[in-house]
Amino acid sequence: MSQSEFETNLNSADSAVAVFERDDRTFLSNVRNAVRNYPTLVPALVLIVSILIFGIIAPRFLSPGVLSLVLQQVTVIGIVAIAQTLIILTAGIDLSVGAILVLSTFVMGRLSVSYGVPLPIAIAAGMAIGTLMGAFNGFLVAKIKLPPFIVTLGTLSVFTALKLWYSGSESIRNSDIEANAPSLLWFGEAAARPFGATITYGGIALILLAAVFWFILQHTAWGRHVYAIGDDPEAAALSGIKTDRTLISVYAVAGLICGFGAWVAIGRVGSISPISFEEINLATITAVVIGGTSLFGGRGSIPGSVLGALIVGVFTTGLSLAGVDDYWQMFAVGNLVLIAVALDQWLRRATQ
Amino acid sequence: MKNITHNLEPVLQAKGLMKRYGTVVAMNGADFDLYPNEVLGVIGDNGAGKTTLIRAISGATAPDHGVIELDGKLVNFHTPDDARNAGIETVYQNLALSPALSIADNMFLGREIREKGIMGKLFRKLDHKQMETFARDKLSELGLLTIQNINQAVETLSGGQRQGVAVARAAAFGSKVVIMDEPTAALGVKESRRVLDLIQDVKSKGIPIVLISHNMPHIFEVCDRIHIHRLGRRLCTVDPKIISMSDAVAMMTGAMEPPTEALDAR
Numbered sequence: 001m002s003q004s005e006f007e008t009n010l011n012s013a014d015s016a017v018a019v020f021e022r023d024d025r026t027f028l029s030n031v032r033n034a035v036r037n038y039p040t041l042v043p044a045l046v047l048i049v050s051i052l053i054f055g056i057i058a059p060r061f062l063s064p065g066v067l068s069l070v071l072q073q074v075t076v077i078g079i080v081a082i083a084q085t086l087i088i089l090t091a092g093i094d095l096s097v098g099a100i101l102v103l104s105t106f107v108m109g110r111l112s113v114s115y116g117v118p119l120p121i122a123i124a125a126g127m128a129i130g131t132l133m134g135a136f137n138g139f140l141v142a143k144i145k146l147p148p149f150i151v152t153l154g155t156l157s158v159f160t161a162l163k164l165w166y167s168g169s170e171s172i173r174n175s176d177i178e179a180n181a182p183s184l185l186w187f188g189e190a191a192a193r194p195f196g197a198t199i200t201y202g203g204i205a206l207i208l209l210a211a212v213f214w215f216i217l218q219h220t221a222w223g224r225h226v227y228a229i230g231d232d233p234e235a236a237a238l239s240g241i242k243t244d245r246t247l248i249s250v251y252a253v254a255g256l257i258c259g260f261g262a263w264v265a266i267g268r269v270g271s272i273s274p275i276s277f278e279e280i281n282l283a284t285i286t287a288v289v290i291g292g293t294s295l296f297g298g299r300g301s302i303p304g305s306v307l308g309a310l311i312v313g314v315f316t317t318g319l320s321l322a323g324v325d326d327y328w329q330m331f332a333v334g335n336l337v338l339i340a341v342a343l344d345q346w347l348r349r350a351t352q
Numbered sequence: 353m354k355n356i357t358h359n360l361e362p363v364l365q366a367k368g369l370m371k372r373y374g375t376v377v378a379m380n381g382a383d384f385d386l387y388p389n390e391v392l393g394v395i396g397d398n399g400a401g402k403t404t405l406i407r408a409i410s411g412a413t414a415p416d417h418g419v420i421e422l423d424g425k426l427v428n429f430h431t432p433d434d435a436r437n438a439g440i441e442t443v444y445q446n447l448a449l450s451p452a453l454s455i456a457d458n459m460f461l462g463r464e465i466r467e468k469g470i471m472g473k474l475f476r477k478l479d480h481k482q483m484e485t486f487a488r489d490k491l492s493e494l495g496l497l498t499i500q501n502i503n504q505a506v507e508t509l510s511g512g513q514r515q516g517v518a519v520a521r522a523a524a525f526g527s528k529v530v531i532m533d534e535p536t537a538a539l540g541v542k543e544s545r546r547v548l549d550l551i552q553d554v555k556s557k558g559i560p561i562v563l564i565s566h567n568m569p570h571i572f573e574v575c576d577r578i579h580i581h582r583l584g585r586r587l588c589t590v591d592p593k594i595i596s597m598s599d600a601v602a603m604m605t606g607a608m609e610p611p612t613e614a615l616d617a618r
Contacts, residue, residue, distance in 0.1 A: 240462030
């Protein structure tokens with residue numbers, strides 16, 4: 001191998017090329033590295049610590065009954081937060097998840113309760129409608145290249161209008177569902193009652209769904225592509241990933257999860273109302289952010305988001321048990337979001 | 353060697369490529385030939401259209417007009433994936449790596465290996481172990497195993513190490529052509545040397561290389577022929593053994609007409 005003249009001294013040079021012994025092995029940088037390598041560490045710790053603290057403030061909180069109530073309360077938010085996580089991982093956001101959820105509940109409810117359609121078909125139709133609405137969002141984001149925030153802000157209104165039109169602004173009552181399609185309520189039933197706790201099928205569904213999507217994100221090519229697209233879309237495209245197709249599929253899968261969440265939501269609430277779940281959009285974004293997923297995409301995890309939803313549940317339940325007013329609960333959750341985002345920024349800075 | 357390549361057909365050939373961005377003409381009838389077993393340097397001033405030419409032959413940009421032939425067969429690349437499937441690998445200037453993903457993930461981005469058996473077929477589970485082993489082998493081939501952990505995120509690597517990962521990816525998968533866009537631009541002297549040695553390694557595997565660079569000493573050291581690009585088209589190709597660096601620069605900037613005797617015989 002010939003060398004240029006100015007390189008002739010290279011042979012005698014130190015052969016250890018680019019060794020990266022970091023010299024900043026301080027306590028803080030160790031913490032930072034640990035958090036970067038295990039991003040669910042922080043929400044897991046926050047959850048445990050907050051449960052303990054509320055247990056001290058309000059001893060009743062640590063009873064199995066109350067803890068399982070928290071799980072029940074966050075079941076639907078947790079499931080929709082899984083959908084939201086997929087989208088935020090691609091550096092997007094979905095403000096229309098709540099509208100998709102409720103519209104899907106009405107498709108399921110109307111078909112099975114009012115028209116007597118067999119339940120599996122009604123549920124499949126509801127989930128299909130959810131998928132379709134998600135795919136529509138994805139099409140606008142990937143093909144028309146509109147910012148996800150604007151797209152889903154628009155479809156939030158569109159889907160909400162469709163929801164009000166289709167529901168006729170009327171609820172489907174619990175007694176009607178029980179009479180015509182009782183299996184729609186299955187996810188609200190208790191699967192087990194260990195030590196006075198009530199574990200519903202919905203709670204189990206949340207955990208299973210989270211496990212399934214954790215597997216998909218970590219162990220399938222599609223999952224790696226979701227991260228790559230959120231990280232650097234241009235690099236992903238140059239690496240041979242079909243970014244448009246993947247993006248559309250992410251939004252469609254998110255719609256499908258919302259459709260499934262609709263079934264769980266019917267069981268959780270017991271009835272179907274056009275004005276339910278109006279604040280779930282922001283609640284899921286809150287859960288995702290507290291769970292350590294970056295709003296800038298490419299970083300985060302499904303278990304984190306479920307933990308994030310549980311943290312919000314623990315805070316609201318714990319504070320109300322401690323006799324704190326509603327607005328201070330909101331105040332606390334808001335602060336959690338700010339701390340989570342600040343933490344994310346700190347981690348990002350460390351990587352640049 | 354020259355006599356052998358003379359009789360060969362080009363591996364990769366482009367004829368009369370045109371590309372317009374609005375009113376800007378990036379390629380104006382650009383031609384391009386790459387012969388087997390050679391390192392072809394591509395030089396040109398900023399804005400000469402080198403990048404657009406390279407994007408066209410690597411599938412990242414579709415030309416408005418013109419044809420591209422690979423092994424004498426007409427090809428139509430619409431995405432980088434098309435070019436990759438045809439055996440053309442590109443190391444882009446921005447490296448096209450996903451910073452938050454691991455080295456192994458990045459090496460296999462877009463062509464992941466699935467596990468055998470039911471987990472792979474039914475659940476589409478990836479074979480992380482095989483991919484990691486492969487990535488580690490490729491990196492140690494290139495002497496880049498100062499990297500301790502194949503699962504560390506690419507963002508934790510230095511510029512030179514990232515370049516190494518990108519080059520290793522291209523060298524591992526490029527079966528027909530490897531294109532490198534400014535591979536030494538961000539590197540120090542020693543790391544540049546690594547990449548130049550690596551170019552020779554890839555060449556010795558029988559894969560022709562296209563090297564785009566502004567670094568004349570590097571170009572003149574490793575290239576068998578030099579393609580000089582000017583004003584959206586090929587001005588000429590020259591033999592680095594005949595022509596001097598300053599003449600090449602003069603031609604590329606338009607200060608000098610290409611003298612006919614320096615033109616490559618092909």
